[in-house]
Amino acid sequence: MENNYFIDSEKLSKSALEKKHKLESDPSSRRNHMEYLDDMEIIESDICKNVINHMENYDYSKYTAKDVRIALDSNTCTIENFKALISPAAEPFIEKMAHKAKLETSKHFGNTVYLFTPLYIANYCENYCVYCGFNCYNQIKRMKLDLNQIEHEMQIISQSGMEEILILTGESRSHSDVVYIGEACKLARKYFKMVGLEIYPVNTDEYKYLHECGADYVTVFQETYDDKNYEKLHLFGHKRVWPYRFDSQERALMGGMRGVGFSALLGLSDFRKDALATALHVYYLQRKYPHAEMSLSCPRLRPIINNDKINPLDVGERQLCQIICAYRIFLPFVGITVSSRESAEFRDGIVKIAATKVSAGVSTGIGDHESKYSNNKENTCNEQECGDEQFEINDSRSFESMYNDMSEKGLQPVLNDYVYV
Numbered sequence: 001m002e003n004n005y006f007i008d009s010e011k012l013s014k015s016a017l018e019k020k021h022k023l024e025s026d027p028s029s030r031r032n033h034m035e036y037l038d039d040m041e042i043i044e045s046d047i048c049k050n051v052i053n054h055m056e057n058y059d060y061s062k063y064t065a066k067d068v069r070i071a072l073d074s075n076t077c078t079i080e081n082f083k084a085l086i087s088p089a090a091e092p093f094i095e096k097m098a099h100k101a102k103l104e105t106s107k108h109f110g111n112t113v114y115l116f117t118p119l120y121i122a123n124y125c126e127n128y129c130v131y132c133g134f135n136c137y138n139q140i141k142r143m144k145l146d147l148n149q150i151e152h153e154m155q156i157i158s159q160s161g162m163e164e165i166l167i168l169t170g171e172s173r174s175h176s177d178v179v180y181i182g183e184a185c186k187l188a189r190k191y192f193k194m195v196g197l198e199i200y201p202v203n204t205d206e207y208k209y210l211h212e213c214g215a216d217y218v219t220v221f222q223e224t225y226d227d228k229n230y231e232k233l234h235l236f237g238h239k240r241v242w243p244y245r246f247d248s249q250e251r252a253l254m255g256g257m258r259g260v261g262f263s264a265l266l267g268l269s270d271f272r273k274d275a276l277a278t279a280l281h282v283y284y285l286q287r288k289y290p291h292a293e294m295s296l297s298c299p300r301l302r303p304i305i306n307n308d309k310i311n312p313l314d315v316g317e318r319q320l321c322q323i324i325c326a327y328r329i330f331l332p333f334v335g336i337t338v339s340s341r342e343s344a345e346f347r348d349g350i351v352k353i354a355a356t357k358v359s360a361g362v363s364t365g366i367g368d369h370e371s372k373y374s375n376n377k378e379n380t381c382n383e384q385e386c387g388d389e390q391f392e393i394n395d396s397r398s399f400e401s402m403y404n405d406m407s408e409k410g411l412q413p414v415l416n417d418y419v420y421v
Contacts, residue, residue, distance in 0.1 A: 016137065020128070020137050023128060023235040023236055024235065030231070030235055030236065030240070031236075031240060033227065033230065033231040033234065033240050033242050034227065034241075034243060035241070036241060036244055037238065037241060037244075039203075040203070040238075040241060040244045041204055041251065043204070043247055043250060043251060045247060045250055047247075047281070047284045047285060047288065048243060048246050048247065050280070050284055051225070051277050051281050051284065052225065052227075052277070054079065054276060054277070054280055055225055055226075055273050055276055055277040055280070058083060058272075058273055058276055060083065060086070060088060060089075060273075061088070063083065063087035063088075063089045063090075065089055065092070065093075067084035068084050068085065068087070068090045068093050071084045071085050071090075071329075072085075072093065072097065077329045079280070079283070081329075081330070082276070082279060082326060082329075082330040083276060085097060085322075085325075085326035085330070086272050086275050086276060086322065086323060087272065088272075091319070091322060094318060094321060094322050094325065097322065097325040097326065097329065098321070098325050098353050100325070100329055101326075101329055101353050101354040102352070102353045104328050104332040104354075105328055105353065105354055105356065108333055109356050110412070111410060111411050111412050112411070112412045112413075113351045113355075113356060113358060113406050113411045113413055113414065114164070114335070114356060114357040114358075114413075114414045114415075114417070115162070115164070115357075115359075115360050115399065115402060115403065115413055115414070115415060116162070116164035116194070116196070116357065116359055116360075117157055117162050117166070117359055117361045117362060117399065118165075118166040118167075118168055118198070118359060118362060118363075119150075119154065119157065119165055119166065119167055119168065120168045120169070120365065120366050121144070121145045121150050121153075121167060121168070121169055121176070121184055121366070122143065122144040122145065122169045122170055122172070122175055122176045122366065123140070123142055123143060123144075123169075123170045123365075124142050124144060124169075124172040124174075124176065125170035125171050125172050125237075126171060126172045126173070126174065126237045126238065127171050127234065127236060127237030127238065127239040127240070128234070128235045128236035128237060129223070129233060129234050129235075129237075129239060130233055130235065131233060131265075131301065134170045134171075136236070136237070143366040143367060144176065144366075145367055147183055147184070147187065150184050150187055151187050151190075153367065154187055154190075154191045154192070155191065157191070157361070158191040158192060160361060160398075160399045160400065161399060161400075161403075161415065162192070162360075162361065162399050163192055163193045163194065164192060164193065164194035164195075164196070164415065164416060165188055165191075165192045165194070165196070166196040166197070166198055166219070166359075167181070167184055167188060167195065167197050167199070167215075168197075168198045168199065169181065169199050169200070171199070171200035171237065171238065171239055172200070173238075176199070178202060178206045178209060178210065181197070181199055181210060181213075182209060182210055182213035183213070185197070185210055185213035185214040185215045186214055188214060189213075189214035193416040193418065194216055194217075194416055194418060195214050195215050195216050196215070196216060196217045196218070196219060196261070197210060197217070197218050198218075198219045198221075198261075199218075200238060200239070201220060201238075201244060201245050201248040201251070202248075202251075203251060204251045204254045204255045206255070207251055207252045207254070207255025207256070207257055208255035208256050209255075210255075211255060211256045211258075212256075215257065216257070216258050217252075217257055217258055217259035217260060217261060217293065217295075218248070218249065218252040218257050218259075218260050218261070219260070219261030219262075219295070220245065220248040220249055220252075220260075220261070220262070220263075221263045221264070221265055221297070222245060222246060222262070222264055222277075222278070222281070223264065223265045224264055224265065224268040224269040224274055225246075225264060225269075225273070225274055225277035225278070225281075226269040226270065226273065227242045229268065229269045230242050230269075233268060246281075249261075249262060249281075249285060250285060250288075250289075253285070253289045257292075258292065258293060258418075259293030259294065259295065260285070260294060260295075261294075261295040261296070261297060261337070262278050262281050262282050262294070262295070262296055262297070263278060263296065263297035263298070263299060264277065264278045265299055265300075265301055266298070266299065266301065266320070267301035267314065267315050268301060271315045271319070271323070272323075275323045275326070275327075278296065279326075279327055279330055282294050282296060282331055283330070283331065286331075286334070293335070294331075294333075294334045295334060295335035295336070295337060295357070296327055296331070296334055296335070296336050296337065297336075297337045297338075297339060298320065298336065298337070298338055298339075298355075299339050299341050300315050300320060300341060300342070317342075317346055320342075320346075321346075321353075324336060324338070324350055324353075324354045324355060325354050327354065328353075328354035335356045335357050336354055336355045336356055336357065337355065337356075337357040337358070338350055338351070338357075338358055339358075339359055339362075340358075340359050340360075340362040340393040340394060340395040340396070341393065341394055342394055342395060343394050343395060344394075344395045344405075347395055348405065351406070351409075351411060352409065352411070358402065358406075360397060360399040360401075360402035360403070361398050361399040361402070362393050362395070362396065363393075
């Protein structure tokens with residue numbers, strides 16, 4: 001990719017503008033989104049076929065109150081029960097769903113809630129995803145932390161008491177290659193007991209390398225499981241290849257990762273079908289890799305630069321609560337993360353019912369943790385020193401505030417539940 005597709009200047013070059021316009025207006029100019037690129041590993045797996053078959057044949061309008069009652073009265077939740085629980089027919093039963101979800105959460109997780117924080121180390125991107133604040137055509141300040149800066153950020157975070165970190169980059173191999181990410185993992189292992197990654201998808205041998213560098217788990221957002229809508233939202237770059245992204249978690253497990261996380265970005269497509277596909281993605285992989293830890297994230301689309309271009313589908317808090325409760329009932333052993341995209345009130349409420357993990361002390365910008373964690377205002381990052389954020393957060397509580405709030409609500413904050421021997 002030409003360097004002028006990374007927007008470090010105030011405006012796009014003429015050639016970049018022309019390419020952008022053609023991608024938007026001429027579908028024939030886009031690469032086939034189901035076709036692998038030469039450097040992409042293809043694995044043999046039937047999970048994708050099973051998930052998509054269920055999603056495409058899911059008619060949630062056919063489910064009735066009777067189906068929902070049957071699902072709530074059942075000792076185990078089948079796929080068919082789950083379909084009923086995420087249907088519109090279940091909306092009047094949300095309180096009953098919450099009660100059942102809380103029982104399942106207490107049974108398998110007690111009253112614990114896990115805390116972690118994300119660290120964005122770069123925001124360069126080589127993809128044109130029209131809804132993302134990092135996409136290669138957005139005019140934002142780009143930045144990549146060097147290893148000294150990464151370690152400084154990690155020192156600041158670890159001094160707060162945090163023991164789990166999630167390392168994130170924009171999806172750019174040329175600016176954030178696997179070796180660079182691996183070095184960040186090695187640094188993270190010095191300061192944290194749990195190291196997660198949310199990066200561009202890579203091949204099995206690369207996941208193996210990152211695991212050897214210190215990464216414990218990998219989270220990948222499929223964004224939407226509707227490949228036709230996916231094609232319209234991802235116009236350019238490696239991320240455009242839908243099946244390669246789908247198989248990311250399985251490649252990570254094949255590479256030795258201890259755990260994997262899943263998510264759709266609710267609001268990009270039909271959220272009920274995306275919720276079904278996300279849960280089934282976990283369901284089938286859990287049966288194929290029973291030793292692995294699985295987790296779900298439940299993000300809704302937040303305001304970003306191109307929000308006016310994509311017409312996001314509204315997902316209300318009540319609907320989000322329905323989805324999260326249904327996840328817990330269907331997948332009782334799986335961790336559920338609710339991010340800082342949601343309000344403090346919603347997060348505080350849902351962790352008492354079904355969610356088991358929340359982020360704290362969050363920044364989605366690059367290199368600005370000192371401004372959030374330090375009282376030394378002279379060291380606060382300024383506009384020239386920091387990279388722009390990916391999206392707006394809704395819950396900006398610090399780690400200390402989050403820890404205290406969880407404790408006051410009768411929950412037990414957990415910073416780490418894994419010991420290396």
